[in-house]
Amino acid sequence: NHSVPIAARVTVSKDESRDFMAVFPDLVRDLTTVTKSYNCNDAAKWLAKVLQYNVPRGKKNRGILTVLTYKNLIPPENLTPENIKLAQYLGWCVEMLQSFFLIADDVMDNSTTRRGQPCWHKVEGVGLTAINDALMIENAMYSILKKHFSNLDCYVALMELFHEITYITTCGQSLDQLNSNRSVSEFTMENYKAIVDNKTAYYSFYLPFALAMHLAGYKDAEAFRQSKTILLEMGHFFQVQDDFLDCFGNPEITGKVGTDIQDNKCSWLAVVAMQRANAEQKQIMIDCYGTEDLQKVERVKELYKELSLPSTYATFEEESYNMIKTHIQQTSRGVPHQTFLQILNKIYQRDA
Amino acid sequence: NHSVPIAARVTVSKDESRDFMAVFPDLVRDLTTVTKSYNCNDAAKWLAKVLQYNVPRGKKNRGILTVLTYKNLIPPENLTPENIKLAQYLGWCVEMLQSFFLIADDVMDNSTTRRGQPCWHKVEGVGLTAINDALMIENAMYSILKKHFSNLDCYVALMELFHEITYITTCGQSLDQLNSNRSVSEFTMENYKAIVDNKTAYYSFYLPFALAMHLAGYKDAEAFRQSKTILLEMGHFFQVQDDFLDCFGNPEITGKVGTDIQDNKCSWLAVVAMQRANAEQKQIMIDCYGTEDLQKVERVKELYKELSLPSTYATFEEESYNMIKTHIQQTSRGVPHQTFLQILNKIYQRDA
Ligand SMILES: [Mg+2]
Ligand SMILES: [Mg+2]
Numbered sequence: 001n002h003s004v005p006i007a008a009r010v011t012v013s014k015d016e017s018r019d020f021m022a023v024f025p026d027l028v029r030d031l032t033t034v035t036k037s038y039n040c041n042d043a044a045k046w047l048a049k050v051l052q053y054n055v056p057r058g059k060k061n062r063g064i065l066t067v068l069t070y071k072n073l074i075p076p077e078n079l080t081p082e083n084i085k086l087a088q089y090l091g092w093c094v095e096m097l098q099s100f101f102l103i104a105d106d107v108m109d110n111s112t113t114r115r116g117q118p119c120w121h122k123v124e125g126v127g128l129t130a131i132n133d134a135l136m137i138e139n140a141m142y143s144i145l146k147k148h149f150s151n152l153d154c155y156v157a158l159m160e161l162f163h164e165i166t167y168i169t170t171c172g173q174s175l176d177q178l179n180s181n182r183s184v185s186e187f188t189m190e191n192y193k194a195i196v197d198n199k200t201a202y203y204s205f206y207l208p209f210a211l212a213m214h215l216a217g218y219k220d221a222e223a224f225r226q227s228k229t230i231l232l233e234m235g236h237f238f239q240v241q242d243d244f245l246d247c248f249g250n251p252e253i254t255g256k257v258g259t260d261i262q263d264n265k266c267s268w269l270a271v272v273a274m275q276r277a278n279a280e281q282k283q284i285m286i287d288c289y290g291t292e293d294l295q296k297v298e299r300v301k302e303l304y305k306e307l308s309l310p311s312t313y314a315t316f317e318e319e320s321y322n323m324i325k326t327h328i329q330q331t332s333r334g335v336p337h338q339t340f341l342q343i344l345n346k347i348y349q350r351d352a
Numbered sequence: 353n354h355s356v357p358i359a360a361r362v363t364v365s366k367d368e369s370r371d372f373m374a375v376f377p378d379l380v381r382d383l384t385t386v387t388k389s390y391n392c393n394d395a396a397k398w399l400a401k402v403l404q405y406n407v408p409r410g411k412k413n414r415g416i417l418t419v420l421t422y423k424n425l426i427p428p429e430n431l432t433p434e435n436i437k438l439a440q441y442l443g444w445c446v447e448m449l450q451s452f453f454l455i456a457d458d459v460m461d462n463s464t465t466r467r468g469q470p471c472w473h474k475v476e477g478v479g480l481t482a483i484n485d486a487l488m489i490e491n492a493m494y495s496i497l498k499k500h501f502s503n504l505d506c507y508v509a510l511m512e513l514f515h516e517i518t519y520i521t522t523c524g525q526s527l528d529q530l531n532s533n534r535s536v537s538e539f540t541m542e543n544y545k546a547i548v549d550n551k552t553a554y555y556s557f558y559l560p561f562a563l564a565m566h567l568a569g570y571k572d573a574e575a576f577r578q579s580k581t582i583l584l585e586m587g588h589f590f591q592v593q594d595d596f597l598d599c600f601g602n603p604e605i606t607g608k609v610g611t612d613i614q615d616n617k618c619s620w621l622a623v624v625a626m627q628r629a630n631a632e633q634k635q636i637m638i639d640c641y642g643t644e645d646l647q648k649v650e651r652v653k654e655l656y657k658e659l660s661l662p663s664t665y666a667t668f669e670e671e672s673y674n675m676i677k678t679h680i681q682q683t684s685r686g687v688p689h690q691t692f693l694q695i696l697n698k699i700y701q702r703d704a
């Protein structure tokens with residue numbers, strides 16, 4: 001689809017994923033030991049179950065991105081097993097943060113399945129205890145940071161980054177919540193951007209990259225600023241793509257059947273449709289968006305096609321790719337361009 | 353009741369409370385500003401409501417304890433308005449942490465009222481969004497720490513303390529949850545102690561005190577260790593008293609009607625009753641504890657009296673007071689004894 005040089009189409013190799021998984025038992029052992037030190041043997045045993053069920057089951061893209069970025073950023077002579085292990089621990093911290101968000105989000109959305117298994121709160125004997133389990137994961141993460149990173153220069157920066165990104169993500173969730181109670185006629189591209197940046201892009205793209213930069217010793221605020229711009233753009237595109245695939249993706253490839261229309265989601269398609277629609281078409285959106293009625297859902301999908309949204313999306317994809325590439329070429333603060341390009345090409349070829 | 357010197361019966365004065373409240377609008381302003389800086393104006397407005405409803409409504413004992421302890425610990429010449437304001441900010445951080453715990457706990461326990469008003473999740477238009485609101489409060493707190501404390505030596509210690517205490521509290525909640533599904537016949541004093549220390553004593557007693565020590569410049573690990581021992585003992589006594597008042601307190605004074613028996617709570621009374629009971633009495637506990645049936649609840653209360661628990665409690669109170677006083681007198685690391693005694697005498701005279 002794009003003129004992406006084949007050589008740059010790097011994906012996460014089986015080896016990367018296996019090496020990353022190999023650290024997980026160490027993480028669980030660290031956390032069990034800490035928990036027992038507070039006279040909480042029963043809670044330690046419970047936490048081990050919570051971690052096993054929730055943390056390592058996903059694609060682990062964010063964790064592995066942390067490690068890959070780190071490897072790209074440091075000089076080969078510093079690529080020691082000890083340093084790689086530190087990057088892997090940081091990657092697991094990102095995965096823990098993500099688990100914490102997902103468990104809480106699934107409770108709030110009353111979701112039933114996640115990553116092909118029941119949501120944690122739907123598991124027999126869990127229920128609303130899932131909320132506390134999410135909090136345990138969030139805060140256990142800081143004990144990993146303390147144990148493995150408190151002797152490093154970047155320790156304060158790492159803690160502050162996790163605090164800030166966690167806060168930003170809760171702000172994004174709050175915006176998402178406030179918007180989901182609004183009518184489709186009130187959706188705007190400005191709100192869409194704020195929700196997406198805060199709810200997804202910061203923790204999925206900027207966080208892993210910035211953690212790797214800190215661990216690699218980057219200190220220049222301008223280097224972080226330039227990277228943030230690019231990574232939020234990638235995160236934004238990633239979410240637009242997610243919204244597009246929710247409606248037009250092949251469920252056999254994406255592995256899920258989208259429900260954004262039924263859920264009254266402020267999605268990219270809905271926002272663009274409202275921008276493009278004439279008075280009559282707007283009324284169709286208002287009548288049909290955000291209901292379970294499958295005929296109405298179909299009507300919305302037809303309208304999306306009448307408004308040529310698939311071709312608008314294709315254009316957006318192309319332009320967004322080129323814009324990000326340009327921004328990468330304009331960076332000037334010592335982050336190798338290839339580091340960004342790897343991520344860019346990875347997300348621009350996905351269909352799931 | 354005790355031979356407490358009258359002069360030592362210090363309570364929080366109206367002035368202390370008013371001065372402390374005077375800082376709250378600054379806190380809200382700081383947090384609104386941060387939130388808006390992430391393009392989240394709607395979330396900023398929402399957060400202001402969340403904070404107003406949840407944070408300043410309680411007795412604010414933990415926040416004010418932070419300020420009073422700080423004032424006791426620093427030399428008078430350092431008692432500047434700027435330093436006092438810092439201590440007040442730290443006190444509000446403790447109050448924010450407490451709000452975060454309470455909002456989440458009320459969702460998990462499906463509680464209906466808190467501090468004389470509906471629980472936040474029971475407020476019209478809130479519901480499970482309360483979970484995200486709790487997370488916003490938790491993480492907004494770290495932006496207050498960063499804004500006002502990141503230039504101080506104690507910054508890392510403050511962050512690590514909040515991380516550790518938050519984690520410990522979630523472990524205590526987890527133990528509490530695991531125990532509430534057990535039969536009264538499995539309650540033990542060892543479990544009771546672990547639940548109480550972790551779920552309540554650390555964040556209610558040790559946290560405010562240790563924060564004040566850090567801000568006052570204490571660095572000696574042994575001073576923190578000695579303080580922790582004493583403050584956890586106070587927290588332990590405080591909870592035993594709370595359990596006693598739940599059953600034997602005067603609702604007109606405590607302001608609440610206890611339900612620990614109905615809720616199958618691992619309370620001090622239930623644990624001691626099971627230690628003291630003969631086989632027949634144990635069977636009464638097993639049959640009657642943890643049910644809504646008011647006759648059974650009454651039977652448990654009668655049994656408590658048959659086992660002389662009120663007089664056991666009186667003895668425990670006396671011994672515990674003396675033990676803590678001895679431990680205070682044994683401290684040797686420069687924390688003035690009066691600082692501990694103030695808190696001790698405050699909790700040993702409460703009847704609500
Ligand atoms: Mg969801
Ligand atoms: Mg959601």
Ligand SMILES: [Mg+2]
Nearest residue numbers: 242243246260
């Ligand atoms: Mg989606």
Ligand SMILES: [Mg+2]
Nearest residue numbers: 457458461463
């Ligand atoms: Mg409760």
Ligand SMILES: [Mg+2]
Nearest residue numbers: 457460461528
């Ligand atoms: Mg509870």
Ligand SMILES: [Mg+2]
Nearest residue numbers: 594595598612
């Ligand atoms: Mg109670």
